[in-house]
Amino acid sequence: xxxxxxxxxxxxxxxxxxxxxxxxxxxxxxxxxxxxxxxxxxxxxxxxxxxxxxxxxxxxxxxxxxxxxxxxxxxxx
Numbered sequence: 001x002x003x004x005x006x007x008x009x010x011x012x013x014x015x016x017x018x019x020x021x022x023x024x025x026x027x028x029x030x031x032x033x034x035x036x037x038x039x040x041x042x043x044x045x046x047x048x049x050x051x052x053x054x055x056x057x058x059x060x061x062x063x064x065x066x067x068x069x070x071x072x073x074x075x076x077x
Contacts, residue, residue: 012044013040013044
C-alpha cells in the first residue's frame with residue numbers, strides 16, 4: 001500500500017522517473033535547492049484533500065491509523 005501511495009504522489013507531481021513521459025531529472029544533494037523543494041511540496045499539500053494546516057502545524061493523513069504532523073521551527077519557539 002505504501003509503495004502505491006508513493007508512486008501516486010510522485011506521478012501527481014510529474015516526478016515518477018519510471019514513467020516513459022517523465023521529463024523530470026533528479027539532482028544530487030549538493031545541487032538540490034531545499035527551500036524550493038519544500039515550497040513545491042507545501043503547494044502540492046494545499047491542493048491535496050488529505051492535509052490540513054493549523055497553528056503552524058501541517059497534518060498529513062497517511063494510511064490508517066496514522067497521521068503525520070510537521071511543525072515549523074518558527075512556531076515551536
